[in-house]
Amino acid sequence: MLGLMALAMTFSVQAQLKTPQPSPLSKIEQVVGLTDVSIEYSRPNMRGREVFGNLVPYGKTWRTGANANTKVTFSDDVVIDGKTLKSGTYAIYTVPNKSSWDVMFYTDSNNSGLPKTWDDSKVALKAKAQVYPMPVDIETFTITLDDLTSDSAVIGMLWGKVYAGVKFVVPxxxxxxxxxxxxxxxxxxxxxxxxxxxxxxxxxxxxxxxxxxxxxxxxxxxxxxxxxxxxxxxxxxxxxxxxxxxxxxxxxxxxxxxxxxxxxxxxxxxxxxxxxxx
Incomplete structure:
Protein backbone atom coordinates (compact mmCIF):
# COMPACT_ATOMS: atom_id res chain seq x y z
CA MET A 1 0.00 0.00 0.00
CA LEU A 2 2.79 2.43 0.91
CA GLY A 3 4.46 1.61 -2.38
CA LEU A 4 1.30 2.47 -4.36
CA MET A 5 0.93 5.75 -2.47
CA ALA A 6 4.54 6.68 -3.22
CA LEU A 7 4.03 5.86 -6.89
CA ALA A 8 0.89 7.99 -7.04
CA MET A 9 2.73 10.91 -5.45
CA THR A 10 5.53 10.52 -7.99
CA PHE A 11 3.09 10.73 -10.91
CA SER A 12 1.41 13.76 -9.30
CA VAL A 13 4.72 15.61 -9.07
CA GLN A 14 5.60 14.64 -12.64
CA ALA A 15 2.25 15.93 -13.91
CA GLN A 16 3.08 19.39 -12.52
CA LEU A 17 6.31 19.66 -14.50
CA LYS A 18 6.13 22.27 -17.24
CA THR A 19 8.45 22.35 -20.25
CA PRO A 20 8.53 24.60 -23.33
CA GLN A 21 6.22 23.57 -26.15
CA PRO A 22 7.97 22.89 -29.48
CA SER A 23 5.12 24.64 -31.34
CA PRO A 24 3.68 27.19 -28.89
CA LEU A 25 0.09 28.39 -29.12
CA SER A 26 -0.51 31.95 -30.29
CA LYS A 27 -3.59 34.14 -30.64
CA ILE A 28 -3.96 37.43 -32.48
CA GLU A 29 -6.93 39.77 -32.21
CA GLN A 30 -7.70 42.74 -34.42
CA VAL A 31 -10.61 45.06 -35.07
CA VAL A 32 -10.92 45.61 -38.82
CA GLY A 33 -13.26 48.54 -39.35
CA LEU A 34 -15.97 47.50 -36.90
CA THR A 35 -15.44 43.72 -37.22
CA ASP A 36 -13.67 41.67 -34.54
CA VAL A 37 -11.23 39.14 -36.01
CA SER A 38 -9.20 36.60 -34.04
CA ILE A 39 -6.87 33.82 -35.13
CA GLU A 40 -5.61 31.00 -32.91
CA TYR A 41 -2.81 28.72 -34.10
CA SER A 42 0.35 26.85 -33.10
CA ARG A 43 3.76 27.94 -34.38
CA PRO A 44 6.31 25.33 -35.52
CA ASN A 45 9.94 26.23 -36.28
CA MET A 46 12.07 25.41 -39.32
CA ARG A 47 14.95 23.94 -37.27
CA GLY A 48 17.15 23.70 -40.34
CA ARG A 49 14.53 21.92 -42.42
CA GLU A 50 13.31 22.90 -45.85
CA VAL A 51 9.67 23.77 -45.32
CA PHE A 52 7.53 23.95 -48.45
CA GLY A 53 7.94 21.11 -50.89
CA ASN A 54 9.53 18.99 -48.16
CA LEU A 55 8.29 19.29 -44.55
CA VAL A 56 5.01 20.61 -45.96
CA PRO A 57 4.50 18.82 -49.32
CA TYR A 58 3.17 20.69 -52.31
CA GLY A 59 -0.34 19.75 -53.35
CA LYS A 60 -1.31 18.26 -49.98
CA THR A 61 -3.78 19.65 -47.45
CA TRP A 62 -1.98 21.20 -44.47
CA ARG A 63 -3.34 22.12 -41.05
CA THR A 64 -1.68 25.56 -41.49
CA GLY A 65 0.43 25.36 -38.38
CA ALA A 66 0.95 22.61 -35.82
CA ASN A 67 -1.05 20.65 -33.24
CA ALA A 68 -4.81 21.44 -33.37
CA ASN A 69 -6.17 23.10 -36.49
CA THR A 70 -5.78 26.84 -36.92
CA LYS A 71 -8.98 28.76 -36.13
CA VAL A 72 -10.22 32.13 -37.39
CA THR A 73 -13.27 33.92 -36.00
CA PHE A 74 -15.16 36.79 -37.68
CA SER A 75 -17.84 38.73 -35.79
CA ASP A 76 -19.50 39.79 -39.06
CA ASP A 77 -19.99 38.28 -42.49
CA VAL A 78 -16.93 38.95 -44.66
CA VAL A 79 -16.27 38.77 -48.39
CA ILE A 80 -13.31 36.83 -49.82
CA ASP A 81 -12.69 36.57 -53.56
CA GLY A 82 -16.14 38.01 -54.16
CA LYS A 83 -17.83 35.31 -52.05
CA THR A 84 -19.54 35.76 -48.68
CA LEU A 85 -18.27 33.92 -45.62
CA LYS A 86 -20.78 34.00 -42.76
CA SER A 87 -19.74 35.22 -39.33
CA GLY A 88 -18.44 32.48 -37.05
CA THR A 89 -15.40 30.31 -36.37
CA TYR A 90 -13.63 28.28 -39.07
CA ALA A 91 -10.61 26.05 -39.34
CA ILE A 92 -8.11 27.30 -41.92
CA TYR A 93 -6.71 24.53 -44.10
CA THR A 94 -4.35 25.21 -46.96
CA VAL A 95 -2.88 23.40 -49.95
CA PRO A 96 0.51 25.08 -50.57
CA ASN A 97 1.99 25.16 -54.07
CA LYS A 98 4.95 27.07 -55.49
CA SER A 99 3.09 30.06 -56.93
CA SER A 100 -0.20 30.02 -54.98
CA TRP A 101 -2.04 28.33 -52.13
CA ASP A 102 -5.57 27.07 -51.90
CA VAL A 103 -7.07 28.35 -48.64
CA MET A 104 -10.14 26.62 -47.25
CA PHE A 105 -12.41 27.84 -44.46
CA TYR A 106 -13.79 24.67 -42.88
CA THR A 107 -16.91 24.75 -40.70
CA ASP A 108 -15.69 21.98 -38.34
CA SER A 109 -13.08 23.89 -36.32
CA ASN A 110 -12.43 21.30 -33.60
CA ASN A 111 -9.93 18.89 -35.10
CA SER A 112 -6.55 17.72 -33.88
CA GLY A 113 -4.88 18.72 -37.10
CA LEU A 114 -6.64 17.41 -40.20
CA PRO A 115 -10.12 15.88 -39.93
CA LYS A 116 -10.12 12.09 -39.79
CA THR A 117 -12.46 12.15 -42.77
CA TRP A 118 -12.40 15.18 -45.04
CA ASP A 119 -15.89 16.46 -45.92
CA ASP A 120 -16.10 18.83 -48.91
CA SER A 121 -19.55 19.94 -47.77
CA LYS A 122 -17.88 21.56 -44.74
CA VAL A 123 -15.74 23.86 -46.90
CA ALA A 124 -17.65 27.12 -46.47
CA LEU A 125 -15.34 29.01 -48.82
CA LYS A 126 -12.24 28.32 -50.88
CA ALA A 127 -9.85 31.06 -52.02
CA LYS A 128 -6.50 31.53 -53.72
CA ALA A 129 -3.53 33.08 -51.96
CA GLN A 130 -0.71 34.48 -54.07
CA VAL A 131 2.80 33.44 -52.96
CA TYR A 132 5.51 36.09 -52.57
CA PRO A 133 9.19 35.32 -51.86
CA MET A 134 10.70 36.67 -48.63
CA PRO A 135 14.25 38.09 -48.63
CA VAL A 136 15.13 36.30 -45.37
CA ASP A 137 14.12 33.07 -43.67
CA ILE A 138 11.17 33.31 -41.28
CA GLU A 139 12.17 30.70 -38.69
CA THR A 140 8.82 30.44 -36.92
CA PHE A 141 5.51 29.97 -38.74
CA THR A 142 3.65 33.26 -38.41
CA ILE A 143 0.12 34.44 -39.20
CA THR A 144 -0.48 38.17 -39.46
CA LEU A 145 -3.33 40.57 -40.17
CA ASP A 146 -1.85 43.00 -42.70
CA ASP A 147 -2.76 45.98 -44.91
CA LEU A 148 -5.47 47.20 -42.54
CA THR A 149 -8.04 49.65 -43.88
CA SER A 150 -11.44 50.65 -42.53
CA ASP A 151 -13.06 47.91 -44.62
CA SER A 152 -10.47 45.20 -45.33
CA ALA A 153 -7.36 43.34 -44.23
CA VAL A 154 -5.13 40.47 -45.37
CA ILE A 155 -4.54 37.21 -43.52
CA GLY A 156 -0.80 36.72 -44.08
CA MET A 157 0.98 33.38 -43.63
CA LEU A 158 4.78 33.39 -43.42
CA TRP A 159 7.33 30.62 -43.06
CA GLY A 160 10.72 29.97 -44.57
CA LYS A 161 11.05 32.32 -47.53
CA VAL A 162 7.33 32.32 -48.35
CA TYR A 163 4.52 34.81 -47.76
CA ALA A 164 0.97 33.93 -48.82
CA GLY A 165 -1.95 36.28 -48.20
CA VAL A 166 -5.75 36.24 -48.44
CA LYS A 167 -7.68 39.51 -48.46
CA PHE A 168 -11.08 39.79 -46.78
CA VAL A 169 -13.57 42.66 -46.87
CA VAL A 170 -15.75 43.65 -43.91
CA PRO A 171 -19.13 45.49 -44.01
Whole structure:
Protein backbone atom coordinates (compact mmCIF):
# COMPACT_ATOMS: atom_id res chain seq x y z
CA MET A 1 0.00 0.00 0.00
CA LEU A 2 2.79 2.43 0.91
CA GLY A 3 4.46 1.61 -2.38
CA LEU A 4 1.30 2.47 -4.36
CA MET A 5 0.93 5.75 -2.47
CA ALA A 6 4.54 6.68 -3.22
CA LEU A 7 4.03 5.86 -6.89
CA ALA A 8 0.89 7.99 -7.04
CA MET A 9 2.73 10.91 -5.45
CA THR A 10 5.53 10.52 -7.99
CA PHE A 11 3.09 10.73 -10.91
CA SER A 12 1.41 13.76 -9.30
CA VAL A 13 4.72 15.61 -9.07
CA GLN A 14 5.60 14.64 -12.64
CA ALA A 15 2.25 15.93 -13.91
CA GLN A 16 3.08 19.39 -12.52
CA LEU A 17 6.31 19.66 -14.50
CA LYS A 18 6.13 22.27 -17.24
CA THR A 19 8.45 22.35 -20.25
CA PRO A 20 8.53 24.60 -23.33
CA GLN A 21 6.22 23.57 -26.15
CA PRO A 22 7.97 22.89 -29.48
CA SER A 23 5.12 24.64 -31.34
CA PRO A 24 3.68 27.19 -28.89
CA LEU A 25 0.09 28.39 -29.12
CA SER A 26 -0.51 31.95 -30.29
CA LYS A 27 -3.59 34.14 -30.64
CA ILE A 28 -3.96 37.43 -32.48
CA GLU A 29 -6.93 39.77 -32.21
CA GLN A 30 -7.70 42.74 -34.42
CA VAL A 31 -10.61 45.06 -35.07
CA VAL A 32 -10.92 45.61 -38.82
CA GLY A 33 -13.26 48.54 -39.35
CA LEU A 34 -15.97 47.50 -36.90
CA THR A 35 -15.44 43.72 -37.22
CA ASP A 36 -13.67 41.67 -34.54
CA VAL A 37 -11.23 39.14 -36.01
CA SER A 38 -9.20 36.60 -34.04
CA ILE A 39 -6.87 33.82 -35.13
CA GLU A 40 -5.61 31.00 -32.91
CA TYR A 41 -2.81 28.72 -34.10
CA SER A 42 0.35 26.85 -33.10
CA ARG A 43 3.76 27.94 -34.38
CA PRO A 44 6.31 25.33 -35.52
CA ASN A 45 9.94 26.23 -36.28
CA MET A 46 12.07 25.41 -39.32
CA ARG A 47 14.95 23.94 -37.27
CA GLY A 48 17.15 23.70 -40.34
CA ARG A 49 14.53 21.92 -42.42
CA GLU A 50 13.31 22.90 -45.85
CA VAL A 51 9.67 23.77 -45.32
CA PHE A 52 7.53 23.95 -48.45
CA GLY A 53 7.94 21.11 -50.89
CA ASN A 54 9.53 18.99 -48.16
CA LEU A 55 8.29 19.29 -44.55
CA VAL A 56 5.01 20.61 -45.96
CA PRO A 57 4.50 18.82 -49.32
CA TYR A 58 3.17 20.69 -52.31
CA GLY A 59 -0.34 19.75 -53.35
CA LYS A 60 -1.31 18.26 -49.98
CA THR A 61 -3.78 19.65 -47.45
CA TRP A 62 -1.98 21.20 -44.47
CA ARG A 63 -3.34 22.12 -41.05
CA THR A 64 -1.68 25.56 -41.49
CA GLY A 65 0.43 25.36 -38.38
CA ALA A 66 0.95 22.61 -35.82
CA ASN A 67 -1.05 20.65 -33.24
CA ALA A 68 -4.81 21.44 -33.37
CA ASN A 69 -6.17 23.10 -36.49
CA THR A 70 -5.78 26.84 -36.92
CA LYS A 71 -8.98 28.76 -36.13
CA VAL A 72 -10.22 32.13 -37.39
CA THR A 73 -13.27 33.92 -36.00
CA PHE A 74 -15.16 36.79 -37.68
CA SER A 75 -17.84 38.73 -35.79
CA ASP A 76 -19.50 39.79 -39.06
CA ASP A 77 -19.99 38.28 -42.49
CA VAL A 78 -16.93 38.95 -44.66
CA VAL A 79 -16.27 38.77 -48.39
CA ILE A 80 -13.31 36.83 -49.82
CA ASP A 81 -12.69 36.57 -53.56
CA GLY A 82 -16.14 38.01 -54.16
CA LYS A 83 -17.83 35.31 -52.05
CA THR A 84 -19.54 35.76 -48.68
CA LEU A 85 -18.27 33.92 -45.62
CA LYS A 86 -20.78 34.00 -42.76
CA SER A 87 -19.74 35.22 -39.33
CA GLY A 88 -18.44 32.48 -37.05
CA THR A 89 -15.40 30.31 -36.37
CA TYR A 90 -13.63 28.28 -39.07
CA ALA A 91 -10.61 26.05 -39.34
CA ILE A 92 -8.11 27.30 -41.92
CA TYR A 93 -6.71 24.53 -44.10
CA THR A 94 -4.35 25.21 -46.96
CA VAL A 95 -2.88 23.40 -49.95
CA PRO A 96 0.51 25.08 -50.57
CA ASN A 97 1.99 25.16 -54.07
CA LYS A 98 4.95 27.07 -55.49
CA SER A 99 3.09 30.06 -56.93
CA SER A 100 -0.20 30.02 -54.98
CA TRP A 101 -2.04 28.33 -52.13
CA ASP A 102 -5.57 27.07 -51.90
CA VAL A 103 -7.07 28.35 -48.64
CA MET A 104 -10.14 26.62 -47.25
CA PHE A 105 -12.41 27.84 -44.46
CA TYR A 106 -13.79 24.67 -42.88
CA THR A 107 -16.91 24.75 -40.70
CA ASP A 108 -15.69 21.98 -38.34
CA SER A 109 -13.08 23.89 -36.32
CA ASN A 110 -12.43 21.30 -33.60
CA ASN A 111 -9.93 18.89 -35.10
CA SER A 112 -6.55 17.72 -33.88
CA GLY A 113 -4.88 18.72 -37.10
CA LEU A 114 -6.64 17.41 -40.20
CA PRO A 115 -10.12 15.88 -39.93
CA LYS A 116 -10.12 12.09 -39.79
CA THR A 117 -12.46 12.15 -42.77
CA TRP A 118 -12.40 15.18 -45.04
CA ASP A 119 -15.89 16.46 -45.92
CA ASP A 120 -16.10 18.83 -48.91
CA SER A 121 -19.55 19.94 -47.77
CA LYS A 122 -17.88 21.56 -44.74
CA VAL A 123 -15.74 23.86 -46.90
CA ALA A 124 -17.65 27.12 -46.47
CA LEU A 125 -15.34 29.01 -48.82
CA LYS A 126 -12.24 28.32 -50.88
CA ALA A 127 -9.85 31.06 -52.02
CA LYS A 128 -6.50 31.53 -53.72
CA ALA A 129 -3.53 33.08 -51.96
CA GLN A 130 -0.71 34.48 -54.07
CA VAL A 131 2.80 33.44 -52.96
CA TYR A 132 5.51 36.09 -52.57
CA PRO A 133 9.19 35.32 -51.86
CA MET A 134 10.70 36.67 -48.63
CA PRO A 135 14.25 38.09 -48.63
CA VAL A 136 15.13 36.30 -45.37
CA ASP A 137 14.12 33.07 -43.67
CA ILE A 138 11.17 33.31 -41.28
CA GLU A 139 12.17 30.70 -38.69
CA THR A 140 8.82 30.44 -36.92
CA PHE A 141 5.51 29.97 -38.74
CA THR A 142 3.65 33.26 -38.41
CA ILE A 143 0.12 34.44 -39.20
CA THR A 144 -0.48 38.17 -39.46
CA LEU A 145 -3.33 40.57 -40.17
CA ASP A 146 -1.85 43.00 -42.70
CA ASP A 147 -2.76 45.98 -44.91
CA LEU A 148 -5.47 47.20 -42.54
CA THR A 149 -8.04 49.65 -43.88
CA SER A 150 -11.44 50.65 -42.53
CA ASP A 151 -13.06 47.91 -44.62
CA SER A 152 -10.47 45.20 -45.33
CA ALA A 153 -7.36 43.34 -44.23
CA VAL A 154 -5.13 40.47 -45.37
CA ILE A 155 -4.54 37.21 -43.52
CA GLY A 156 -0.80 36.72 -44.08
CA MET A 157 0.98 33.38 -43.63
CA LEU A 158 4.78 33.39 -43.42
CA TRP A 159 7.33 30.62 -43.06
CA GLY A 160 10.72 29.97 -44.57
CA LYS A 161 11.05 32.32 -47.53
CA VAL A 162 7.33 32.32 -48.35
CA TYR A 163 4.52 34.81 -47.76
CA ALA A 164 0.97 33.93 -48.82
CA GLY A 165 -1.95 36.28 -48.20
CA VAL A 166 -5.75 36.24 -48.44
CA LYS A 167 -7.68 39.51 -48.46
CA PHE A 168 -11.08 39.79 -46.78
CA VAL A 169 -13.57 42.66 -46.87
CA VAL A 170 -15.75 43.65 -43.91
CA PRO A 171 -19.13 45.49 -44.01
CA UNK A 172 -17.92 48.69 -42.33
CA UNK A 173 -19.56 51.19 -44.67
CA UNK A 174 -22.96 49.50 -44.51
CA UNK A 175 -22.86 49.43 -40.71
CA UNK A 176 -21.60 53.00 -40.30
CA UNK A 177 -24.12 54.45 -42.77
CA UNK A 178 -26.94 52.68 -40.95
CA UNK A 179 -25.68 54.05 -37.62
CA UNK A 180 -25.31 57.59 -38.98
CA UNK A 181 -28.83 57.51 -40.43
CA UNK A 182 -30.31 56.34 -37.13
CA UNK A 183 -28.31 58.90 -35.13
CA UNK A 184 -29.28 61.84 -37.33
CA UNK A 185 -32.95 60.94 -36.94
CA UNK A 186 -32.57 61.21 -33.17
CA UNK A 187 -30.84 63.91 -31.14
CA UNK A 188 -27.22 64.02 -32.39
CA UNK A 189 -24.49 65.50 -30.20
CA UNK A 190 -21.53 67.59 -31.27
CA UNK A 191 -19.42 64.42 -31.24
CA UNK A 192 -21.98 62.65 -33.46
CA UNK A 193 -21.86 65.48 -36.01
CA UNK A 194 -18.06 65.48 -35.89
CA UNK A 195 -17.69 61.71 -36.32
CA UNK A 196 -20.20 61.68 -39.18
CA UNK A 197 -18.48 64.55 -40.96
CA UNK A 198 -15.06 62.94 -40.63
CA UNK A 199 -16.38 59.62 -41.94
CA UNK A 200 -17.95 61.31 -44.96
CA UNK A 201 -14.74 63.23 -45.63
CA UNK A 202 -12.40 60.26 -45.28
CA UNK A 203 -14.59 57.82 -47.24
CA UNK A 204 -15.19 60.20 -50.15
CA UNK A 205 -18.91 60.74 -49.61
CA UNK A 206 -21.00 63.92 -49.94
CA UNK A 207 -18.51 66.61 -48.94
CA UNK A 208 -21.19 69.31 -48.69
CA UNK A 209 -22.99 67.19 -46.11
CA UNK A 210 -19.68 66.70 -44.30
CA UNK A 211 -19.22 70.48 -44.22
CA UNK A 212 -22.71 71.02 -42.77
CA UNK A 213 -22.06 68.49 -40.03
CA UNK A 214 -18.54 69.68 -39.13
CA UNK A 215 -19.74 73.29 -38.92
CA UNK A 216 -22.62 72.21 -36.68
CA UNK A 217 -20.22 70.26 -34.46
CA UNK A 218 -17.82 73.19 -34.06
CA UNK A 219 -20.74 75.55 -33.40
CA UNK A 220 -21.99 73.26 -30.59
CA UNK A 221 -18.52 72.91 -29.03
CA UNK A 222 -17.64 75.60 -26.48
CA UNK A 223 -13.88 75.46 -27.08
CA UNK A 224 -13.02 73.42 -30.19
CA UNK A 225 -9.68 71.61 -30.01
CA UNK A 226 -6.97 72.35 -32.56
CA UNK A 227 -7.35 68.86 -34.03
CA UNK A 228 -11.10 69.43 -34.54
CA UNK A 229 -10.43 72.75 -36.25
CA UNK A 230 -7.84 71.06 -38.44
CA UNK A 231 -10.45 68.64 -39.75
CA UNK A 232 -12.90 71.48 -40.32
CA UNK A 233 -10.27 73.33 -42.36
CA UNK A 234 -9.60 70.28 -44.53
CA UNK A 235 -13.30 69.75 -45.20
CA UNK A 236 -13.77 73.41 -46.16
CA UNK A 237 -10.77 73.18 -48.48
CA UNK A 238 -12.25 70.12 -50.17
CA UNK A 239 -15.54 71.93 -50.81
CA UNK A 240 -13.62 74.77 -52.46
CA UNK A 241 -14.06 77.24 -49.60
CA UNK A 242 -10.40 78.29 -49.44
CA UNK A 243 -11.06 81.43 -47.40
CA UNK A 244 -12.92 79.45 -44.73
CA UNK A 245 -10.21 76.78 -44.75
CA UNK A 246 -7.47 79.39 -44.23
CA UNK A 247 -9.31 81.12 -41.41
CA UNK A 248 -9.90 77.85 -39.57
CA UNK A 249 -6.37 76.53 -40.21
CA UNK A 250 -4.94 79.66 -38.58
CA UNK A 251 -7.05 78.99 -35.49
CA UNK A 252 -5.90 75.37 -35.48
CA UNK A 253 -2.28 76.48 -35.85
CA UNK A 254 -2.60 78.86 -32.90
CA UNK A 255 -4.10 76.09 -30.78
CA UNK A 256 -1.39 73.64 -31.79
CA UNK A 257 1.32 76.17 -30.95
CA UNK A 258 -0.24 76.78 -27.54
CA UNK A 259 -0.34 73.02 -26.92
CA UNK A 260 3.19 72.51 -28.26
CA UNK A 261 2.00 69.91 -30.77
CA UNK A 262 4.70 69.85 -33.45
CA UNK A 263 2.77 67.52 -35.77
CA UNK A 264 -0.25 69.81 -36.04
CA UNK A 265 1.94 72.91 -36.28
CA UNK A 266 3.63 71.38 -39.32
CA UNK A 267 0.40 70.12 -40.92
CA UNK A 268 -1.33 73.49 -40.57
CA UNK A 269 1.73 75.41 -41.73
CA UNK A 270 2.06 73.18 -44.79
CA UNK A 271 -1.64 73.62 -45.63
CA UNK A 272 -1.52 77.39 -45.22
CA UNK A 273 1.46 77.51 -47.57
CA UNK A 274 -0.37 75.30 -50.06
CA UNK A 275 -3.44 77.56 -49.90
CA UNK A 276 -1.32 80.69 -50.41
CA UNK A 277 -1.79 82.11 -46.91
CA UNK A 278 1.91 82.03 -45.89
Missing amino acids: TDKTVMKNIDATMKGNPTANDYYASAVYYYESGKDIKQAQTWIDKSIEMTETPAFWQLRKQALIHAKTGDKAGAIETAKKSLAGAEAAGNADYIKMNTDSLKEWGAL
